[in-house]
Amino acid sequence: MFDRIAELAIRRSRLVLIVAAVAVALMGIAGAGAFSKLQGGGYDDPTSQSTRAGEAIDKKFGGETNLVLLVSAPEGRIEAPAAKHSGQALVADLKKEQHLENVVSYWDTGSPALRSKDGTNAMVLAHVKGDDTEREKNATSIIDDYTGTRQGDLTVRAGGGAAVNSDLATQSGKDLLLAEAIAVPLTLVLLLVVFGSLVAALLPLVIGIIAIAGTFAELYLLGSATDVSIFATNLTTALGLGLGIDYALLMISRFREQLATGASVDDAVRHTVRTAGRTVAFSAATVAVALAALMLFPQFFLRSFGYAGVGVVLIAAISTLFVMPALFAVLGHRVNKGRLPWAKPGRSDARAPMWGRLARTAMRRPALTALPVLAVLLVAASPLLGLTFGTPDERVLPDDAQSRQVSAALQKNFDGNDAAALHVVIDKPVSKTPLGSYAAELSKLKGVARVEASTGTYTEGQSAAAGPSNAALGRPDAQRINVVSALEPKSDAAQALVEEVRAATPPDRSNPLVGGADAELVDSKDSISSRLPLALGLIAVTTFVLLFLFTGSIVQPLRALVLNMISLGAALGVMTWMFQDGHLSSVFGFTAQPMDTSMTVLVFCIAFGLSMDYEVFVTSRIKELHDQGEDNESAVVNGLGHTGRIVSAAAVLLAVSFFAFGTAKLSFMQMFGLGSGLAILIDAIAIRGVLVPAAMRLLGRSAWYAPRPLKKLHERFGLSEGTPAPAPAAVPEPAAESAYAKDSTGV
Template identity: 75%
Template structure:
């Protein structure tokens, strides 16, 4: 296969480049509409009890509260005649909005829970209509129309789920623009230092652009046929830029190495495609396999990253395999044009390179050098012992976001939080006696302040009705019960209340469904924990199979998986120490909170895939030398001597594209960027630089072991390198400073 690709590039190089330019232009046009098709949210399991309850409430009761307007009176009291008159006028206007339903407030219900304890603020609650695709637009229209000063009489601020989602979506776009503005120029500068040549430095950026543009086109198409999260755009940018550069860097380095050894342009292209091209294909397969595991989860937030990730990896790999060889043929020796002043000196030989010397030093005393590194990584992983999980809320936003400020005031100034109430729906007729008995048991639960039904209202702890019910909560064929608590939303106590509410004996012949903010959190955690074993099994199995096909050994995949567990544990431990425990929160500007469960799973899959990316980079050269007759230690030392600089440079460049998201103001995107970048550096330096040569030295010949029947299988279906190549070929003249990358 690789021989045919190389020959195609040599014979039809200009045609390939012309087609590539046309495709990029088409994909750019198609991808330009991606943002209008992508959706906010996506953290809930559509098959969960809370989601099913929300569907029934939408269908029969007009929907749950998802918009909260916090209203303040300039006079300081919301009970004055003037404030009351203005408040009633505001409510009347809101009830006239076509995109709102279930509008109610303190002024038309006289519920004390809808007035702040100091009497200076009141709440208007409503449900914004619309499917997921139009919900944000409808909410933003209402927020824009009513936020601020209302008729010179009231001050209105917007909060609630739709307001938080709108603020997150707006901030995601701003964060993406800033991250790109940082990552792309910095990446170009680093590429100049790595290659020491302006032309060579531009080649990886060309592949990165193709990968990003292509992935946005893919998201645009997918957004037309299924639900895709808008936060997937961040992954497209970071992963497209990073992997495009990774694969192009590997291909370009090998091509320049072949030219420097005296090969013709055609032979250099053939050898580059047969070796580095093969590595790119296997590397992309391992990364794609890790990201494809996200497709098993029911939340479209995670599935979106699976779509985007697999798409951008495939496009980056195909571009590197087809476009890069065509560029090499057209450029030839001009690939070294535009040499930088610092690139005039030759690099040291493979045997004298920093990575070659490091590998030999490690293998002389493998246990002595590996144990301290393992100890540091295990200490870094220690915070995982106390890890807790949550879902995104207003705290992921900057403190000056209006929706976050409203939620903070709800918690501080109001005895209860009606916006975070649990909503129970029974999708059939219920006798009044059974409904009252059920509500009475709910009111007796710890933390409950009020239970409202269509028949009666119960105070927390009370067994007898405390007031008249709300007729809007009843239908001939359905009943809704609202459970209002004084517990902090998404706290352990609030989650426990969900379980207690679901355990209360229901009216005879009914199956109540419970929804609400805390119910959604419980269901999201259950959905992910239920699918996580399958996702991990798929990642491990596909990785094992691919690495076996790549190496012909069953020990190499096991060694790679074991080291991956250590480096991933350290990464997740550090992120827990920072984002859950609050370390560096003042410096980075985030609010400590439980680890976002979906983003933690995503970071695991991304980091795992990228670790295998560098595993393939390093192992490919080691195996190539081993197959040419070198003993295990020499193959490891010389293989790292060849690839260590490439891996460290690629890791730094990829880490930069992720670290750029450390500037994000959305906390979970900040965690994702910093965590992914850290995982890359840990893997490239600690694992590839120390643990891999130590493990290979300790394993010895057994590192390449496979049972005879598997060896026969590998001989039949495994892919092998191209023909032999002198291992003593001199290195190309790269930037001297790149040896330090």
């Protein structure tokens, strides 16, 4: 297969490039419309009880409260005549808005729960209509029109779920633009440093552009047919640019290496596709498998990253396999044109003496070199012992975000938090007596401030004054109950309250559904944890199979899985130390809170896939040398000598794309960028540089072991390069020095 690809590139190079240019243009046109198809939200399981409760409320009661307007009278009380008049006018205007329903205010009801303790603030509650995309658009329009200073010196600020999602979408767009503005120029500079040639440095950007344009086109098509998260664009740009560089770096390095040995351009193309192309194909398969596991989760936020991740990996790999060889065939030796002042004449030699010496040291003294590194990684992973999970809320936004400020004011200045109430829905007729008894029992639960039902308001098991709005909670065919607590939203106590409400004895022959923000968190954690074993099993099994087909050994896949888990544990441990425990919060400007469940799973899958990316890079060259007759130690040392610089350069370039998101204002996007970037560097340096050669030394010949039946299976189905091409001549090794003592810079 790879020989046919090489011949196509050699004989029809210009045709391949023309087809690629047309495809990129078409993908760019389609991809330009992707943002109009993508949505916010997507953190909830659509089959969960909380989601079904929300759907029932939308259908029967006009929707849950998702917009809270906090009205302030800074110079007086909210009951003052001028404030009252302005407040009533505000509410009247809101009730005329076609995108709002269930508008309830302090001035309508006189309910003390809608007035602050000091009497200077009042709430207006409403439901913004529409699906996730429409709701976000409608909420943004309402917020723009009604917030700020109004007649009567009232100040209006917006909070609630719809306002939070609006702020998230706005901030996400800003964060993405800033990350790209940092990553792209810095990446270009680093490419020039790595390659020392202007032409060679620009080639990886070609693959990155194709991967990004193709994935945006894919997201446009998928967004037209199903729910796709707007945050998938962040992964598309970071991974598209990074993997495009990774794969192109490997191909360019091998092509230039072959030219340096005196091979003709055509032979260099053939050998590059047969060797580096094979590595790219296997690498892409392992990364795609890890990201495909995200599609097992019901939350379309996670599934969207699976769509984008698999798409960008496959498009990057396909374009690398077809476009890059065609470019090589056209450019030939001109791939080295535009040599920069710091580039040395021997730049095409990819061998790195430092990596060769490091590998030899690790193999000769495996315990002395590996144990300190292993100890550091395990210490870094130790914060995972106290790991707790949550879901995104207003605290992921910067302190000056309006919706976050409103949430803080509601918790501090009001009795109970109506915006964070639990919503109980009974989707059938219920008589008043059992309904009242059920509501009274719920009001006795620890942490409950009050319970609102159509039969009245209850506190501590007793009926209180019924507000005028309570009648709207009952219908002949359904009942709704609001359980308002004084607990901190999404705290352990608030989650425990969800379970207690669900465990309470309901009226006869009824099956209440419990929703609300805290219920959504409980359901989200249950949903992800129930599917996580299947996702991990899929990743482990498919990775094992792919690496077996790649190496012909059952030991190499096991070694790779163990070492990858160590590096991932260290990276996620550091993220827990930062984002959950609060270290470095003042530096990056985030608020410590439980780890975002979805984002933690996402970082794991991305980091695992990219770890396997570098695993394949290194193992490919080691196996190639081993198949050519080198012993285990020589193959590892020479293999790392050839690939160490490629892996380290690729890791730095890819990490830059992710680290750029460390500048984000959304804390979960900071964790996404910093966690992924850190995992990449740990894997490329500590794992590939030290632990892999140490493990290979300890394993010895058994590193390539496979039972006889599996050997035959690999001979039949494993993907090999056929008759190995001779390796470039090695530099003779002095007795006390590495085979790579000769200095070389670049790739």
